[in-house]
Amino acid sequence: MKKFEKLSEEKKQKILQSALIEFSTYGYENASTNRIVERAEISKGALFHYFKSKKGLYLYLIDYVIPLLYDEFYRQANMTITNFFERIKNWQAAKLNIMDKMSLETKFLIKAFTNIPKEVKDDVLTRYAKYTQDGFKMLFENIDFSMFKEDIDKNKAIETIVWTLESYGNKYMKENVDSQGNIVINKEKILSEIEAYLNILKFGIAKPHE
Template sequence: MNDKFFKLPLEKQRRIINAAYKVFSENSYKKAPMSEIADESGISKALLFHYFTNKKELYMYLWMNAIEMTRKAVTEYKTLETDDFFEMLKRSLLSKCSLMRDYPHLYAFSLRAYYETAPEIHKSIQENFNDVSKASEMIVFEKIDISKFRKDIDIKTMYAEIFYAVDGYMLKKYRLNCIIPDEIEKEIIILIDFWKKVYTQEV
């Protein structure tokens, strides 16, 4: 990757990144044309290859950039500065929806990347995703106050169930081409409030 990309004005960087997220979210890795990303960015294909040596380099940059931007957004929303698990979920949701407003295709890209099967990127993405997920889960379980939960609840099973439910919800939205942050916020907050009633001792 050419460092000159980072010397571009931030608005131009964002335009290129958003264009790449859009094209890769709408196509498989193999079928996503670099020429379309260049056109969407308003730059030449040659210049795009000047900034990123090849498609794999650009794709992996987008993946790592999505993780880093998500981490920053989670920090800005003070997601882990509470011991209330369901408040954590809400803050995490709000942080990610805020990010999607600036990068509308980021979540769709992340979902498609997770299910991508192209051998040149599949292993790296899965290994990185697993590492990030395990680290995140460890931090959450260190922070939350488990005394608020019903005594008959297995916390890790509950966590897995909620994770898969949100993942399935977002996958459905992606397949319907309906990733709208305001709508997602309202619908998932309703789910979070429901889960809180089901799993905690609070009235």
């Protein structure tokens, strides 16, 4: 990718934006390098000169987008909150703001990590594993565990909460898609439903023993 990195920032951004539009709209398998180069106003030979292949371009985009989203998340989220449940709510709000502000990048990454084509599966899963590992590490940093019951496994408790919210997120994305395949974001609804799930997990569902 060294030849690509030597281009002017304006030209690089034009190519990257064109590729992001294509992959976020059509996914990896149906994306057309012809449409990418036409939109970017470069030759197809130049595109493959920079990235070698469609796969090379796609993986470059994943490696390009993830740090962008992380940087924006660090700007928007309150990293000092030590109460786990309050941190979750604050971070979810930050994520929703990012989905609004960086909708193209977010859409691309969601598509990249769901229904992964066989041709790029190993490479994408490697990146996804690191992405989730970094996310878990951030989530556990500086947490005040004094609010957790002493007799429960705190790691398992947090994993249960994260899995619940991931399942809710997947369900929401499947059920709230417009005719162009874009996720319709209703912030108030999402944050309200997340809080409801967190309250169930926080206070439990079983009646106390008589």
